[in-house]
Amino acid sequence: MxxxxxxxxxxxxxxxxxxxxxxxxxxxxxxxxxxxxxxxxxxxxxxxxxxxxxxxxxxxxxxxxxxxxxxxxxxxxxxxxxxxxxxxxxxxxxxxxxxxxxxxxxxxxxxxxxxxxxxxxxxxxxxxxxxxxxxxxxxxxxxxxxxxxxxxxxxxxxxxxxxxxxxxxxxxxxxxxxxxxxxxxxxxxxxxxxxxxxxxxxxxxxxxxxxxxxxxxxxxxxxxxxxxxxxxxxxxxxxxxxxxxxxxxxxxxxxxxILPTHRLVKGFPGLTAEELTNRLAPEFELQDLGEGDAGLEAAALATSGSGEQDVLAFGTVADGKWTLARLRSDAVMDRLAPDHGADWRSLGVSILQVLVLDHLLAPLAKDRSTRYVHLAGEVRDEVAAKGCDLACLVPPASMEHVEAIASALETMPPKSTYFxxxxxxxxxxxxxx
Incomplete structure (x- = not known):
């Protein structure tokens, strides 16, 4: 001990x-x-x-x-x-x-x-x-x-x-x-x-x-x-x-x-909400959250307030729209990340990285790079300055996630938590x- x-x-x-x-x-x-x-x-x-x-x-x-x-x-x-x-x-x-x-x-x-x-x-x-x-x-x-x-x-x-x-x-x-x-x-x-x-x-x-x-x-x-x-x-x-x-x-x-660590991604030039929806639809239930600051506010509330990890939100900078995505089934993460435990596969950051960025959107990527921020205001400023092509909002991990994954001798994906x-x-x- x-x-x-x-x-x-x-x-x-x-x-x-x-x-x-x-x-x-x-x-x-x-x-x-x-x-x-x-x-x-x-x-x-x-x-x-x-x-x-x-x-x-x-x-x-x-x-x-x-x-x-x-x-x-x-x-x-x-x-x-x-x-x-x-x-x-x-x-x-x-x-x-x-x-x-x-x-x-x-x-x-x-x-x-x-x-x-x-x-x-x-x-x-x-x-x-x-x-x-x-x-x-x-x-x-x-x-x-x-x-x-x-x-x-x-x-x-x-x-x-x-x-x-x-x-x-x-x-x-x-x-x-x-x-x-x-x-x-x-x-x-x-x-x-x-x-x-x-x-x-x-x-x-x-x-x-x-x-x-x-x-x-x-x-x-x-x-x-x-x-x-x-x-x-x-x-x-x-x-x-x-x-x-x-x-x-x-x-x-x-x-x-624990604050969430949102992803601001470059490398998807011209990506619109319509194209994003087409790419995500096979694995996610999708909802239009609106545009601009109102859409961002709805996205932040939906990802931070539900307590669920399978809900992500995306802002496409090219058209200023925000989209909510809820994972339909755990089966796809079980297939894409079989070497990890169920708790790891269920994390919002894992779903975003493995399923969305590295799988569903990967064919669109050109020299992809990512910045990390924690507050909705930081996302708003970056989107307004067109400093990224895709803003990805993730739910915050909980202490239960930290304890369960660490106790299983696994490590979370990088930038999963921000204390x-x-x-x-x-x-x-x-x-x-």
Missing amino acids: PDVRAFRGVRYDVAQVGAMSDVIAPPYDVIDAALQEKLYQASPYNSIRLELNRPEPGDSEAESPYTRAAKFLREWQRQGVLRADDQPAFYVYEQTYQVEGQTHVRRGFFARVRLEPFGEGKIFPHEQTLAGPKADRLALYQATGFNLSPIFGLYPDSTNEVLRKVEEGIRDKTPLVAEDHLGVTNKLWLSTDPAVLSAVGGLMGQKPVFIADGHHRYETGLRFRNEKEAAGELSGPDDPANFCLMMLVSMSDPGLL FPKLLTGLVFNPIR
Whole structure:
């Protein structure tokens, strides 16, 4: 069962850096060049210099973004800008955010979690990974010896017993507060009572953990640990490299929200609703939803409000029309994806990718490419700018889908889930050597 422990995190000394809002950053995989520059300008101590140090002219193996990140880290530790906490803690983390005008509050806690190879324990992935991001994160781990950004883990707890126990250790404590570039309010408390820490470790030891976000970082942690073991550099079972920094959230937390990941596809020039309907009709029941913003609004409501995975919506940019498509039978997905389980085959993103894009519409495709967005407003803007030929709206996956597919040791198709908001970098760091 998962080994979940309190730890002595390394954190910013707010007396030296000032406002925490000036030193936080999103994780590396959602930072573009403009945001990177903005974060560089926010503070000379912003964690962007660690998480995603920018390339400089003349970079080499000896002088690179990774070596600069390590240099900043060492300097900030020597200067006392970063300090290790005096005692082990779980770090309660709260995020207050808005989506489509509604306010949500998500709560969990940072912990140090023992790394387990997938399939050999009770930590499960749910999405596929790519080689490039893992090589990038490994170079950063090797240079700095730190987990700089947390992995996002989910665990079943229908009564939220674990978080209630963690929060027994933060009564009457004042949180650190930071607001990020998206307006999300982030709060952090330290839970240090030894009795609480022991009880939480025992409760978590009985539960599986499903990785929501940070699969690349988790697999990189495993590789970093294995390389140290092969080199004879592990000091024993409690060596820091055997663990990773993880944010743990109950799957029943009321603020846990999975956004859909809609597809904006180029490569179908001139595609109209009539031609789309002809192509989809053998496998789908089809309904005209109207045109323009009204059609998009109906499409978003139909895909997000039904709770069903077999309902997709399509906007054909050439004529501005929106079409609802409901799968007639599971048989076609059983035939096209026999190597996957029933839960995988029933996902909206699986139906879209395997049946619609790779099968029914494939003969029309010319240099197909895809962008991914999560909100109806983003779809509207892209369609208005004619930045795609076909807008594909999918229903959001549920926690039940994540648990069922991961427990079966399968991974969802890429871009199946989007847990918003992202967990910040800079609130607490975890040394791994």
